[in-house]
Amino acid sequence: MLDKTFDPKTAEPRIYQRWESSGGFAPIDDPAAEPFCIVIPPPNVTGSLHVGHALNNTLQDVLIRFERMRGKAALWLPGTDHAGIATQMVVERQLAEQGNVGRRELGREAFVEKVWAWKAQSGGTIVRQLRRLGASCDWSHERFTLDEGLSAAVRKVFVTLHKQGLIYRDKRLVNWDPELQTAISDLEVEQREVDGHFWNLAYPLADGPVNGIGEIVVATTRPETMLGDTAVAVHPGDERYKALVGKLVAHPITGRRIPIIADDYADPEKGSGAVKITPAHDFNDFKVGQRHGLALINILDDRARILARPEHWRRDGDGAYEREAAAEVTPLGLGGVDRFQARAAIVAEIERLELLRGIEKTRHVVPHGDRSGVVVEPFLTDQWYVDAKTLAQPAIKAVEQGDTVFIPKNWEKTYFEWLRNIEPWCISRQLWWGHRIPAWYGPDGEIFVEETEEAARQAAGGVALRQDEDVLDTWFSSALWPFSTLGWPGETADLKRFYPTSILVTGFDIIFFWVARMMMMGLHFMDEVPFRRVFINALVRDERGKKMSKSKGNVVDPLEMVEELGADALRFTLTAMSGQGRNIALSQQRVEGYRNFGTKLWNAARFCQLNECRRAEGFDPGAVQLTLNRWIRGEAARTAREATQALEACGFDDAAAAVYRFVRNVFCDWYLELAKPVLNGADEAAKAETRATAAWVLDVALKLLHPICPFITEELWVQLADFGAPREPMLMTARWPQPPDAYIDAEAGAEMDWLIELVSEVRSIRSEMNVPPGARLPMTVSAADETTRQRLARYGELARTLARLSGVEAADAPGKGAAPFVVGGATYALQVSDFVDLAAERVRLGKEIGALASDIDRTAKKLGNPDFVARAPEEVVEENRERLAEAEAAKAKLEAALQRLQTVG
């Protein structure tokens, strides 16, 4: 016998153990089976499971379990990401907390060893948590972005792209994070709005006033960058400054003579119309500098402190840079001073020189590093770039053609927008944790890009080489994930079988970071999209629509919920709430509700067990006789169809709602209740059929629920293994139900609907009339049509039980002190005379009649409109006619009843 309740805390880990040791997570070894593959969005190896992971992985597991049960060779390929910057930062922080020497003092090798140690120590956490959630990943396929195979793939891709000219080294401005002291990509820059100032600075003309103009005023929010100014620009059409173009100004601080140039970039509408040009510290100015052949003066070191000796660079016609001997020494003793202190010092100096022409407060957006949170500097360095523009073209085309489809589709717009405006991707990072760039430098700075040091040495003719110090952006290896994890560059059976993968499930926040780049790399190296569909799941947020984050303290810990209420309950909640394109606000109450649902299911199974509802050998649901059983078999078929279609279309919430409703509101609320009299009755044949049907329906329900709440369903499946005819030993690998549509029996459906309506109507009146629950009431039927008479003959007994009636008698009209109501083709009257408050009853009838009257009114008006009758489809018109007739009949009956009540009263 089943226990009273299911205890997820002890049962779930036990069940998971059984699944895992069964080998059932691996794809079935049947060459004929259709492959279905999902690669997991690899979480940070040292991370832990948050609600977003819980949602994302629940949905993947639902799909994998669904397809596995449908007989496909389902592979859910798990793994983790080394997460370069994030992990390195964690370990650095840890070193600091423990009072150890820092990364640089420790040295590269020792530091990387520390990171591996940290990975060994905490790397298992998230994987354990995924298991706790019930994720049916094939752990034998687990990969890590820094493992040997994936590292080989990274080297191969890098070298190949380099040889194809799609990866190159370039000196240009990058987003530089002075805290982490590394370049970061555009995507890792976060624009934050902050308070700031416009400082209006006067630059005196170097050779005296022109046309009476002695100075030119520029505005800046970053006065310290003026140390790197190499021009002042005005708009070519700006009459005010026309005469000044070509003249020189004297740099207020350094005295350097710099030209006034004409360039469209200067906006006459903004400020004074003149703008200082600092090519080495501003992306726009960089372009202006290129157009005008300006020198670039780098004034910052890699921690964004002012250089004592600025670096002067000049670009020749081939785009090569040449360092000019720096004549200048940074004035005012600013060498080595922090950028913000320098800013204050410069402003003070300008003020002292009486060249400050005003300060305005402003709010403006300033780029910050998304990891470090500090202000990012445009910084002139040598970095490796991917020619993303070229790789993007096939990626755009593939989605345009529908080779890969986004769900919901509108995310394609976001995808296109980014790819069509893509910039070169800076992939080198000045970090130590990651894939070291496979490039070596010869004594004269020649570059050799090869997969191994040995190959590079050979290419170099055997001279001593020095490997590039930098590592690759984490997302570089992530971009290869769909094929590198399947064994590429080896020509493995997995790769052949499972690439392209079936679907990617991820959040919209990494469409650029990850999805687009996987598309680019997948198409380039595999000549085929990496996945057929991309499902963008909702983002879990707090109640204010804010992203959950540790710093805000609004984080819900999914594992706490799992511990308290079970993984099934959390999974059901997330699945049911996963409506597309929406945010999910997780509430404890909601999860409790689904925990309760699990208990409900458990008890339904217990009921079946108590009533000897064993699976019958050779049972054919298509052959059942009883209306009740024909009805529930049809409802089960309909639900199976709904759930299947919903899951095929990633309608997770629809699937969850369909099976929930079926189990709770159909099977438990009505079928089992209606079955009770049969099960307790004397008709042995009916009893046997009902028992077999109930057992069959329960199994169907367990199967349909399994992808969403795998634990409790598996437990019931196993505990009922010996309860009747044998079936598959494990639910996880049992076959998904596909009851034929022929099981749907319209006649049985109509009769049960009628019975349900009749019982509900009686219950409603009893409640409204405050009839004591225990009281059995007589009911009369009048003006019953043939159908009703037949149905009453068949189900009167059932109705009596469920509605707690003492009897159902035919009568000419509702009797005195009776509460009338209309269902189908008859008027019923519940004898509530002992309890009824006549006034209340009049009110009730009045309300009913009123509702019918307004419905009649609306419908009649519609039908009275010649345009409606003429233009609306015939079936819609007919539907309205029927509706009107029914409402009018019902209203007439109730009015007659009310009339009688009046005279009695």
Next chain:
RNA sequence: GGGCGGCUAGCUCAGCUGGUCAGAGCGUCUGGUUUACACCCAGAAGGUCGGGGGUUCGAACCCCUCGCCGCCCACCA
């Protein structure tokens, strides 16, 4: 500045290609020892579908407009 999404019962949300679409869950209220389940059962209340205009025989659903809210991209004169 460009773009996207949202605004439907107290709360969180379903409502696909316009015609039973005004719904669900939770919460609230009322009443319940019907032998599967109080993690339960039965019943009820509650919304002029953000405002305005338009198209249509007919609009929560299409168009325009306004108003909030959120997000993404760009932007340090």
